[in-house]
Amino acid sequence: MYKKVKVGKKILIANEECAARNSQFLAEGKKLCLNMISSPGSGKTTILVRTINELKGKIKIGVIEGDIQTDIDARKVRATGAPAIQINTDGACHLSAAQVSGALEKLPVSDLDLIFIENVGNLVCPSDFDLGENGKIVVLSVAEGDDKPAKYPGIFAKSKVMLINKIDLLDAAGLVEFDIKKVKADARRLNRNIKIFPVSARTGAGFADWCDWLAEEVKELRSE
Amino acid sequence: MYKKVKVGKKILIANEECAARNSQFLAEGKKLCLNMISSPGSGKTTILVRTINELKGKIKIGVIEGDIQTDIDARKVRATGAPAIQINTDGACHLSAAQVSGALEKLPVSDLDLIFIENVGNLVCPSDFDLGENGKIVVLSVAEGDDKPAKYPGIFAKSKVMLINKIDLLDAAGLVEFDIKKVKADARRLNRNIKIFPVSARTGAGFADWCDWLAEEVKELRSE
Numbered sequence: 001m002y003k004k005v006k007v008g009k010k011i012l013i014a015n016e017e018c019a020a021r022n023s024q025f026l027a028e029g030k031k032l033c034l035n036m037i038s039s040p041g042s043g044k045t046t047i048l049v050r051t052i053n054e055l056k057g058k059i060k061i062g063v064i065e066g067d068i069q070t071d072i073d074a075r076k077v078r079a080t081g082a083p084a085i086q087i088n089t090d091g092a093c094h095l096s097a098a099q100v101s102g103a104l105e106k107l108p109v110s111d112l113d114l115i116f117i118e119n120v121g122n123l124v125c126p127s128d129f130d131l132g133e134n135g136k137i138v139v140l141s142v143a144e145g146d147d148k149p150a151k152y153p154g155i156f157a158k159s160k161v162m163l164i165n166k167i168d169l170l171d172a173a174g175l176v177e178f179d180i181k182k183v184k185a186d187a188r189r190l191n192r193n194i195k196i197f198p199v200s201a202r203t204g205a206g207f208a209d210w211c212d213w214l215a216e217e218v219k220e221l222r223s224e
Numbered sequence: 225m226y227k228k229v230k231v232g233k234k235i236l237i238a239n240e241e242c243a244a245r246n247s248q249f250l251a252e253g254k255k256l257c258l259n260m261i262s263s264p265g266s267g268k269t270t271i272l273v274r275t276i277n278e279l280k281g282k283i284k285i286g287v288i289e290g291d292i293q294t295d296i297d298a299r300k301v302r303a304t305g306a307p308a309i310q311i312n313t314d315g316a317c318h319l320s321a322a323q324v325s326g327a328l329e330k331l332p333v334s335d336l337d338l339i340f341i342e343n344v345g346n347l348v349c350p351s352d353f354d355l356g357e358n359g360k361i362v363v364l365s366v367a368e369g370d371d372k373p374a375k376y377p378g379i380f381a382k383s384k385v386m387l388i389n390k391i392d393l394l395d396a397a398g399l400v401e402f403d404i405k406k407v408k409a410d411a412r413r414l415n416r417n418i419k420i421f422p423v424s425a426r427t428g429a430g431f432a433d434w435c436d437w438l439a440e441e442v443k444e445l446r447s448e
Contacts, residue, residue, distance in 0.1 A: 039263040040347050040376060041368025068348065070374050091378065093317065093348040121376070122348050123264050124292065124317040143367030143390065144265025150294050152264060152345070154315065166367065172396045 018097035022132025032221050033115045035131050038139035040121030043165040045073045046201040052080045054211045062112040064103040066095040066120045094126040095119050113218050127155040135160030142166050142178040149186035157190040168200040242321035246356025256442050257339045259355050262363035264345030267389040269297045270425040276304045278435045286336040288327040290319040290344045318350040319343050337442050351379040359384030366390050366402040373410035381414040392424040
């Protein structure tokens with residue numbers, strides 16, 4: 001086990017060095033970069049597609065898509081007109097900073113204001129690997145249940161924003177049990193600065209506040 | 225990277241040796257052991273609770289619960305009267321055979337017919353770690369979307385059974401888009417022997433077939 005930890009640390013250090021280079025590259029261009037993390041099926045891609053459409057003409061967005069296999073998600077993003085680079089991890093459970101570095105070379109970064117990284121669907125492993133982003137966005141769908149911040153604290157503690165998605169399912173009485181107050185309190189106990197936006201990527205509910213926040217972050221970064 | 229692969233392999237081999245010992249121990253007692261794997265929030269614990277209640281008086285079930293933190297799930301299982309041992313992985317993204325071996329020592333195995341292992345919520349990493357089980361059960365909730373077998377093929381290729389959970393959400397017209405035929409076809413392309421049960425742990429739909437299958441598996445194992 002000693003050996004495992006030693007090598008594991010070396011990999012993490014190599015990743016951090018590469019993440020720092022990504023971060024510097026993005027900071028020089030004043031590009032906002034957000035790393036989106038969640039379980040599979042929480043709605044990350046649908047959120048991205050609606051976000052891109054709502055901000056069209058205001059903020060230029062590019063996407064780096066991480067998946068174990070397929071380019072389903074990159075194709076969905078490209079259908080909006082936004083550029084998207086697909087990374088296939090071929091079995092790996094998270095994106096690495098080196099993979100993101102390669103994707104940044106392929107994206108038309110100088111034309112963009114905001115770069116979203118959609119990580120591999122996994123609430124655990126991606127939280128340990130910095131990619132050079134300005135912040136992490138954790139997405140939790142109400143269908144996943146309200147005990148997730150307590151059971152998977154790592155990612156909630158590290159995220160700048162929590163999107164609570166699929167809130168339209170709460171309107172169908174009795175279908176989904178999800179105590180939104182409890183989830184907010186649990187997340188804030190782990191991370192008192194976390195911004196929380198309840199949204200529905202299907203209906204658009206809550207997107208005005210989320211998109212306003214994004215626009216404000218882009219503006220702040222530019223004026224620095 | 226070479227070193228990483230070499231050490232990673234050693235860890236996998238150590239795990240396989242321990243899994244083989246678990247498997248032998250369970251086989252000697254003719255105990256059926258099933259390893260349940262899914263994303264967080266697909267409904268594994270709720271499925272287990274209903275399964276235990278439906279099979280009460282027929283099949284004696286014990287549960288090994290794997291979570292990063294908390295004993296929320298073990299407490300839910302114990303409320304049914306069934307024994308449950310909670311393992312906290314403290315950050316690790318999957319259960320190991322050694323952890324399961326320790327839990328088997330604490331469970332009253334000789335009194336049981338069937339042992340469920342509920343793995344850490346993660347559709348990726350747990351699929352690489354055998355625990356000594358007779359088979360893996362992958363759970364996919366309809367809220368997660370119908371592209372999951374294509375995007376996370378590993379676990380669907382390796383599972384004995386797929387439970388498609390939360391099918392009651394499909395009745396609420398337009399709320400959830402999920403092509404059940406496509407998911408079945410995609411899963412069978414990866415694994416032509418996979419058994420598929422669409423269920424709702426909330427309403428009990430589909431549980432008769434799933435519980436009949438479990439009872440049949442327990443009977444077959446005993447008669448071997």
